Amino acid sequence: MDLEWMAWTAHTAVFFITIILMLCAMTIWQTVSPTIERRGFLPIVTTRGDRLFIGLLGSAYIHLAWLGLTDLTLWAAFVIAMIWMVVVMRWG
Amino acid sequence: MDKWEDNKAWFLVLPVFIIVAFSAIIPLMTVVNYSVQDIFPGKRVFVGAEWFKEVLTSHRLHSALWRQFLFSGMVLLIEIPLGIIIALAMPKRGWGVSASLVTLALPLLIPWNVIGTIWIIFTRPDIGLFGATINSLGITFDHTSAPLDAWVTLMLMEVWHWTPLVALLAYSGLRAIPEAYFQAAKIDGASAWATFRYIQLPKMRGVLTIAILLRFMDSFLIYAEPFVLTGGGPGNSTTFLSIYLVKIAVGSFDLGPAAAFSLIYFVIILLFSWLFYQALQNVGKGENNG
Numbered sequence: 001m002d003l004e005w006m007a008w009t010a011h012t013a014v015f016f017i018t019i020i021l022m023l024c025a026m027t028i029w030q031t032v033s034p035t036i037e038r039r040g041f042l043p044i045v046t047t048r049g050d051r052l053f054i055g056l057l058g059s060a061y062i063h064l065a066w067l068g069l070t071d072l073t074l075w076a077a078f079v080i081a082m083i084w085m086v087v088v089m090r091w092g
Numbered sequence: 093m094d095k096w097e098d099n100k101a102w103f104l105v106l107p108v109f110i111i112v113a114f115s116a117i118i119p120l121m122t123v124v125n126y127s128v129q130d131i132f133p134g135k136r137v138f139v140g141a142e143w144f145k146e147v148l149t150s151h152r153l154h155s156a157l158w159r160q161f162l163f164s165g166m167v168l169l170i171e172i173p174l175g176i177i178i179a180l181a182m183p184k185r186g187w188g189v190s191a192s193l194v195t196l197a198l199p200l201l202i203p204w205n206v207i208g209t210i211w212i213i214f215t216r217p218d219i220g221l222f223g224a225t226i227n228s229l230g231i232t233f234d235h236t237s238a239p240l241d242a243w244v245t246l247m248l249m250e251v252w253h254w255t256p257l258v259a260l261l262a263y264s265g266l267r268a269i270p271e272a273y274f275q276a277a278k279i280d281g282a283s284a285w286a287t288f289r290y291i292q293l294p295k296m297r298g299v300l301t302i303a304i305l306l307r308f309m310d311s312f313l314i315y316a317e318p319f320v321l322t323g324g325g326p327g328n329s330t331t332f333l334s335i336y337l338v339k340i341a342v343g344s345f346d347l348g349p350a351a352a353f354s355l356i357y358f359v360i361i362l363l364f365s366w367l368f369y370q371a372l373q374n375v376g377k378g379e380n381n382g
Contacts, residue, residue: 005122006125007122007125007126007129007131008125009125009128009129011128011138011140016124044370053366057362060359067144067148
């Protein structure tokens with residue numbers, strides 16, 4: 001199958017593979033030990049999947065804000081986003 | 093046994109998943125791929141986050157975004173109170189109910205681009221009923237050259253088009269209130285305002301939340317009506333996000349920046365859709381607890 005029209009690059013491939021692996025890992029985790037709804041520092045009751053979504057959406061905004069507001073390297077935003085992900089998943 | 097039934101359900105969802113993959117996920121992946129490259133016929137160059145930076149720091153995006161929030165904010169400020177007033181004024185029984193329901197539903201049934209065309213003709217300064225009447229009163233009105241007039245026309249069109257939806261939702265909320273509440277209010281000698289404030293408004297909370305969020309989302313995505321009516325002009329005065337996006341993608345064929353813009357727009361919409369979903373979930377819970 002010719003996928004030239006999709007204009008794949010190594011970077012975006014890694015990005016999507018990470019997302020897919022993340023979803024697979026979450027599915028396996030859910031099967032092994034089902035999530036329990038709980039309430040952390042976020043103002044709503046969340047499941048593990050909710051927190052992953054909030055974490056990813058928040059990470060997108062962190063990257064966009066970094067790009068829009070600073071000229072520094074994007075890796076710094078990546079580190080902040082990773083910290084955000086961990087905080088939301090653990091204490092959200 | 094339960095386990096087996098659950099697994100079988102997944103196979104029934106599979107066709108939908110395949111359709112969504114073809115119609116949404118694969119195109120979205122392509123947009124992501126486009127957003128990090130400069131694409132020429134037969135050649136593509138990786139540019140990293142450059143298009144995102146360009147779009148995010150673009151003055152035109154900021155003004156389109158600001159315009160979009162202003163528009164959606166004004167839509168809510170006008171349509172929600174007006175819809176409630178109309179719903180309160182609607183008859184509660186008799187032939188008037190069907191008559192007013194049909195009349196209110198009419199604007200909702202017209203295709204969106206036709207609405208734009210209707211309002212172009214209606215507000216034309218030379219032959220349009222509205223435009224010509226206003227001009228004959230000595231007030232200069234021309235939505236093709238004056239930004240303020242374009243905004244007034246757009247708001248009038250939007251309010252005419254969508255207030256009926258708010259009114260219908262509010263009306264359904266009002267009709268669902270048991271008569272006993274009003275009888276109790278009457279016995280207590282409650283004023284009309286007190287009845288509205290302490291009975292009707294709290295009971296309409298659920299439908300009004302839906303109305304507010306639906307109207308916000310719809311007005312945030314608006315494209316067809318302003319595109320037909322003003323084409324984003326005069327100048328850029330009515331260029332909303334979707335119109336600006338089409339100008340970049342189709343007008344100047346800058347696929348990279350257009351893809352980056354689409355993704356930023358998508359993330360904004362995703363955030364509001366999620367808030368919309370959360371609010372709806374909590375409305376249900378609030379009513380159960382109360």
